[in-house]
Amino acid sequence: MRKLIGVTSSVHTTRSGVEGIFVGDDYTAAIVEAGGLPMVLPMVTDEEALLALADQLDGLLLTGGVDLDPAFFDEEPIPQLGEVSPVRDEMEWKLTEEFLKRDKPIFAICRGVQVLNAVAGGTLYQDLAAQRRKIVQHTQRAPRWHASHQVSILPGSKLKKILQVDVLRVNSFHHQAIRDAAPGFLVSATAHDGVIEAVESTSHRYVLGVQWHPENMWRRNPIFYKLFQVFVDHC
Template sequence: MAKPLIGILSRIFTEYDKDINCIERCFVSMDYIRAIENSGGSPIIIPLLKDEESLKKLLKDIDGLLVPGGIDVNPLRYNEEPFEKIGFISDDIDDFDIKAIRWTYELRKPILGICRGLQVINVAFGGSLYQDLSLKSGYRINHWQKAKKDTPTHSIDIKTGTRMFNLLGSSAIVNSYHHQAIKDLAEGFIASSLSMDGIIESIEKVNDGYVLAVQWHPEMMFNSHENMRKIFIDFIEECQKQNKGEIS
């Protein structure tokens, strides 16, 4: 059986150089590529396209979509004005991510979201975000660790009966690099895990289609933590089952 083709949505890096001026480059972090290829998938980078026909063509060709980390989602997407602690935002990247997520979901192909991926999936399906964790009242733990990228720093409680529970069991310790989090969870999803300060650390679509997303970075923990490999292997196995469909 052929390996499933996994599209990874790219990000934009603007290089400032005194000789070249600012050059925009399209990239995907190597950890995502390695995690997919070491889990039995064939990764392919999807460039930040504006042409809808070209994007749909690529989404029809892939067997699953990985929505990686990145900058903040524009709060106007969930009907909020920007708070002063909002980070970098880009309408081009929001348009690209949200279209790719909705069309891939229409095709009922599996979607795995990581970090911003979780946040933009929640917004694409009608949910909202805390623009900064300081806006959530009460006890808070550190969600931006000062430690090596594969160091697990905070624990999560995983809800019984969820897909994440089947993969990781009732608890896990994860790495953490986020200053935002889900506020209102999109309809049709459940929060499959929470940190000790009540932040939603993973979500999954209930019943209809495979959409699974995590707030931490399992791709950075892939080599050193066997449990994190299970998330990618589960996603790749699900992609293997897919038949190619049509976008309406």
């Protein structure tokens, strides 16, 4: 039986003014290819509904999207903060907390790894260009499948075990990033400028996040598919 994987969504308003949710096909296609059954999650903040989701889902995929409100990591917004989505923030925060409590598998991508890290007690850069010097380009001007900069992978980490490489070239579409990894989390990959590119929990069965977008790369480079396959296998 296919495992049920919750896939978080973005708030989207159509040109006719109808508000709904959106998830890129690359996320759900990767889950299906890996043998899972993706369920695109609605924007619900009702406590009972979120607890029911946490009980019934076998895994959680935290997807990319807009900025996390810095109030969640006890900071005031700086001028360079981008768009925030209050309902999405609340929903993902609560659901991530519940998954961590239940020790259920989480795979977090881009915004997702930032949410994961903040929920677990870590901090973020609201804007890399404003808050950190001498960085590489982290918002590439190239197709989403293009690998734009290198990351170094920590020996002995879960990420190294999955990918079986020491250095990997990845795509990059973010201006926020992890500043301090959460307690109990290992920094398992960094860019050459020192920016954190992946973290993983040392106290949960399978909780891993990457700053890049493997969902846009797996069809062209099978190494990125491994991240989805191992995640679904753990579910």
